[in-house]
Amino acid sequence: xxxxxxxxxxxxxxxxxxxxxxxxxxxxxxxxxxxxxxxxxxxxxxxxxxxxxxxxxxxxxxxxxxxxxxxxxxxxxxxxxxxxxxxxxxxxxxxxxxxxxxxxxxxxxxxxxxxxxxxxxxxxxxxxxxxxxxxxxxxxxxxxxxxxxxxxxxxxxxxxxxxxxxxxxxxxxxxxxxxxxxxxxxxxxxxxxxxxxxxxxxxxxxxxxxxxxxxxxxxxxxxxxxxxxxxxxxxxxxxxxxxxxxxxxxxxxxxxxxxxxxxxxxxxxxxxxxxxxxxxxxxxxxxxxxxxxxxxxxxxxxxxxxxxxx
Numbered sequence: 001x002x003x004x005x006x007x008x009x010x011x012x013x014x015x016x017x018x019x020x021x022x023x024x025x026x027x028x029x030x031x032x033x034x035x036x037x038x039x040x041x042x043x044x045x046x047x048x049x050x051x052x053x054x055x056x057x058x059x060x061x062x063x064x065x066x067x068x069x070x071x072x073x074x075x076x077x078x079x080x081x082x083x084x085x086x087x088x089x090x091x092x093x094x095x096x097x098x099x100x101x102x103x104x105x106x107x108x109x110x111x112x113x114x115x116x117x118x119x120x121x122x123x124x125x126x127x128x129x130x131x132x133x134x135x136x137x138x139x140x141x142x143x144x145x146x147x148x149x150x151x152x153x154x155x156x157x158x159x160x161x162x163x164x165x166x167x168x169x170x171x172x173x174x175x176x177x178x179x180x181x182x183x184x185x186x187x188x189x190x191x192x193x194x195x196x197x198x199x200x201x202x203x204x205x206x207x208x209x210x211x212x213x214x215x216x217x218x219x220x221x222x223x224x225x226x227x228x229x230x231x232x233x234x235x236x237x238x239x240x241x242x243x244x245x246x247x248x249x250x251x252x253x254x255x256x257x258x259x260x261x262x263x264x265x266x267x268x269x270x271x272x273x274x275x276x277x278x279x280x281x282x283x284x285x286x287x288x289x290x291x292x293x294x295x296x297x298x299x300x301x302x303x304x305x306x307x308x309x310x
Contacts, residue, residue: 002302004024004025004026005025005026005064005065005305005309006025006026006028006061006062006063006064006065007025007026007027007028007063007064007065007066007067008027008028008029008058008061008063008065008066008067008080008087009027009028009029009030009067009069010029010030010031010032010067010069010072010076011029011030011031011032011037011041011042011052012032012069012070012071012072013069013094014041014042014043014044015042015043015044015224016094016112016134016224017029017042018042018043018044018045018047019134019135019136019137019294019297020301021047021049021050022047022135022137022294022297022298023298023301023302023305024049024298025049025305026049026051027047027049027050027051028050028051028053028057028058028061028063029050029051029052029053030052030053030054030055030057030058031055032069032071032072032073032076034054034055034056035054035055036052036053036054036057037052038052039052043197043198043199043200043203044199044200045199045200055076058080059079059080062087063080063087064087064088064309065087065088065089065090065305065308065309066080066087066088066089066090067089067090067092068089068090068091068092068102068103068106069091069092070092070093070094070095070099074101074103077089077103086105088105088107088108088308088309089103089105089106089107089108089308090106090107090108090109090110090304090305090308091103091106091108091109091110091127092109092110092112093109093110093111093112093116093117093221094112094221094222095116095221096113096116096165096219096220096221096242097116097120098111098116098120098123098124100123102124102127104126106127107127107128107307107308108127108128108129108130108304108307108308109121109124109127109128109129109130110130110131110132110301110304111129111130111131111132111221112131112132112133112134112221112222113131113133113221113222113242113243114131114243114246115221115242115243116221116242117129117131128307128308130300130303130304130307132297132300132301132304133222133227133291133292133297134222134224134227134292134297135292135293135294135295135296135297135298136227136228136231136288136292136293136294136297137294138231138285138288138289138293138294140200140204141204141207141228141231141232141288142204142208142232143208143232143233143281143282143285144204144205144208144232145233146208146209148208148209148210148211148234148277149209149210149211150180150211150271151180151181151182151210151211152174152175152178152180152181152182152210152211152212152213152214152267152271153181153182153183153184153206153207153209153210153212153213153214153229153234154171154181154182154183154184154213154214154215154216154225155183155184155185155213155225155228155229156168156171156183156184156185156188156217156223156225157185157186157187157188157197158185158186158187158188159171159183159185159187159188159191160188160190160191161187164218164219165217165218165219165220166216166217166218166219166220166223167216167217167218167239168216169260170216170259170260170263171214171216171263173260173264174214174216174260174263174264174267175193177264178264178267178268181193181214182195182210183195184196184197184198184203184206184225185197203228204228204232207228207229207232207234208232208233208234210234211235211270211271211277212234212235212236212237212267212270212271212277213225213226213229213234213235213236213237214237214238214263214267215229215236215237215238215239216239216263217238217239217241218239218241220242221242222242222243222244226238226244227288227292229284230248230253230254230284230285230287230288230292231285231288231289231292232285233281233282233284233285234281234284235254235270235276235277235280235281235284236248236253236254236255236280236284237254237255237256237257237263237266237267237270238254238255238256238257239256239257239258240256240257240258241258247287247291247292248284248287252280252283253280253283253284253286253287254280254284255269255270255280
């Protein structure tokens with residue numbers, strides 16, 4: 001049996017970390033603010049192997065590995081690492097450009113976009129680099145085979161504020177043209193299309209109600225909502241960037257659209273055909289299970305842990 005590791009982490013991305021915690025090691029997790037998180041902060045069920053603690057409590061333990069996350073000040077790692085010895089670190093890069101301030105003591109860097117990794121890894125020649133896309137449990141993200149409505153769903157949090165990264169202007173144009181678009185995610189209360197945010201079970205049921213899922217992201221390295229929709233069998237219209245065409249094929253398991261005009265055209269095409277919805281949805285779920293299965297994700301992460309401890 002592989003050794004169970006003790007890992008310190010900071011909660012910055014609830015959906016991703018819910019799956020990350022399924023590696024089944026023992027985690028001690030705090031917020032960048034120093035307060036203790038709650039499972040509700042993840043928007044997912046509780047992982048029983050995770051201890052949600054204050055930063056002060058985090059500093060009272062010894063760890064096998066420290067996770068380095070975007071948005072967490074480097075001084076937080078210094079206090080924890082040198083107090084207890086030279087604990088190895090793993091940096092997680094979930095943005096379209098990495099921070100230039102990755103601590104020198106980090107041994108491994110994990111990227112969720114291979115294109116981004118290849119573009120920037122030369123800037124960190126002393127690190128070991130790993131590409132790990134998101135992972136999902138097909139038994140949680142289920143295709144319910146329900147009758148889909150004639151509406152369009154997108155899922156982005158704080159959409160307007162982060163619009164330059166996520167294609168907000170294109171989405172707004174499509175929404176105004178169609179007048180049948182809904183938006184999942186927190187921080188969108190001022191947008192008329194907003195339907196709020198949901199826990200996992202309700203989230204999956206929302207995905208399953210819609211005739212098409214529209215992803216407009218431009219600089220988001222590998223948005224997980226796109227893979228969630230695929231895993232639910234929701235027909236997908238998406239921008240083609242950051243290597244998604246390594247997994248998906250236009251006309252087979254999705255439709256690619258990089259301009260607002262093409263987005264509108266593709267969305268209308270999917271909504272107009274139940275057979276196309278069924279074909280794209282079934283093929284999309286098949287692709288998601290093949291490429292984004294939780295078992296593959298966990299296997300890849302355990303290889304990183306092994307390397308970090310060498």
